[in-house]
Amino acid sequence: MSGETLPSGMISPVRRIGRREFDFARQVAIMAIVNRTPNSFHDQGSTFELDTAVAAARRAVDDGADWVDIGGFAFSAAQAQIGVDEEIERVVPVIAEVRKATDAVISVDTHRPEVARAAVEAGADVINDTNGLREPGMAEFAAESGVSVIVTHSLGGPGKRVLRPSYADVVSEVAGFLRERVAYALKSGIAEDRIIIDPGHDLNKNTFHSLELTRRLEEITAIGYPTLVALSNKDFIGETLDRPQDERKEGTIAANVFAILKGARILRVHDVAATVASVRMTEAMLGWRGPRTPSHNLA
Template sequence: MASACPEHSLLTSRIVGDAEKRIIGGREFDFARQVAVMAIVNRTPDSFHDRGSTFALEKALERVKQAADEGADWIDIGGVPFAPGPEVSAAEEIDRVLPVVTEARHLAVVSVDTFRPEVARAVIEAGAGVINDTSGLRDPAMADAVAGTDAQLVITHSLAPPRTPWPSPRYTDVTAQVAGFLRERVALALSRGVRPDQLIIDPGHDLNKNTLQTLEVTRRLDEIAAVGYPLLAAVSNKDFIGETLDAAQTDRLSGTLAAVVFCITRGARIVRVHDVAATVDAVRMTEAMLGWRPPVYTRHNV
């Protein structure tokens, strides 16, 4: 099916770049006309939204199956939150995520949220198709861990290392600085052997950014997407939604869905969320309105 209009087709080509079609975790994605829904499964006792509800292995595996049944394209498994908290060793992180990777790889593309190269190597060997590095290659050895493999590497903007406080972040032009950071880290990854068709970028909604800064990045997200790699938007239930709507942590679904749809229209091609079923519906409807997918059936006034 053709794009909805020529102008949008040109915008899509400019935003996504030359490698719209990719094989990720053994599955094909065409980011010129498709958005991947990434479900969040945290094996942590202190994650900001689910508060440890999937920390137990049995609960994590149940959530993996539920997410796949609800239509998740990717499942992102985390063993250490970004926010400040107790130290978690690399060995403990591997123990947390590896059994979930093994079970999830048959159900969807598996992503692992980690900033440690040794964890990345272990989970890639176990079948993970994506390494989601929220530190933005703070350790350049992460690029070495991904180079020469079939895994994708998500490079995320942040100012501080994970688990490190960074109060009152300051920017002169937050969107331009985020885009510049991502260009620099992409260049670093390429210099260490990561292929262009392995790279994904993430502006890091709320990571070392206040609500006004995150809203501005979101409003100008097309400038980030113009860096030229598929863009991931991790907006689910975040504080910029809560502060904008005066909504408690458990009451941010409608704001999350609005942010997801807005981000797609500004160039996002992967969305990372907690509420999979509602997001899948919102994403598929957005794809249809953009002219990227046909309805499941047509009866009305036919």
């Protein structure tokens, strides 16, 4: 096995998450995005109806996704606020239906502990918190339930407007935030083999910030926990290439492969089939897996 891109000292690279096991020393997990929101960043509400959301999740698993991330409240500040009950009504029926159909990992994208509790009771395995466990009660519930958590960097959190975000050094500041929130998670009783980190590309960051985070991603993976990156079709790719959202697939694939080489081990994506092919090829070139249909003809 090639070890060049295994972050030094990764904590518990072999993990049981939900019903699946991952070896992050030689494997990249692919997380499919299913947003049950009327105003999501990429799909603009195309999976808002329950049946379309469930169908999208099943299709993603059929296309090779290891993981489905289900959210009911977008990160953007450009949206109407919704209550806890409405967010629960959006995500829980999807989680319950998807849980019946697959053993893939299911995460709930929420920053509210009440939503997280309802989602876990419905079958979710992971809490994906873009607020970095800052909502009172979230870390305590995660510890109590024993589920995995994704601790993400953002300045303001979901639904909060941050004008002209600025950093003296975006990478060191994001790393410092993640270290502090991981310490809080551990103090709250969350086991270290249940923690995943995410630097939060484009979350209260401009294109230059997100490019710098990607360029120096090894400084984030060096924190020691498996690192998720959510780069798919984001504005930093669109602005770099001058492409609208529906023309960012190639840029997304390039950014994801680069992130793997820098130590990322979970990719949150929209285009599952294309990502699966690019990731499996990357894993093979790194010596982590062999060809699926090798030829033994030496002529």
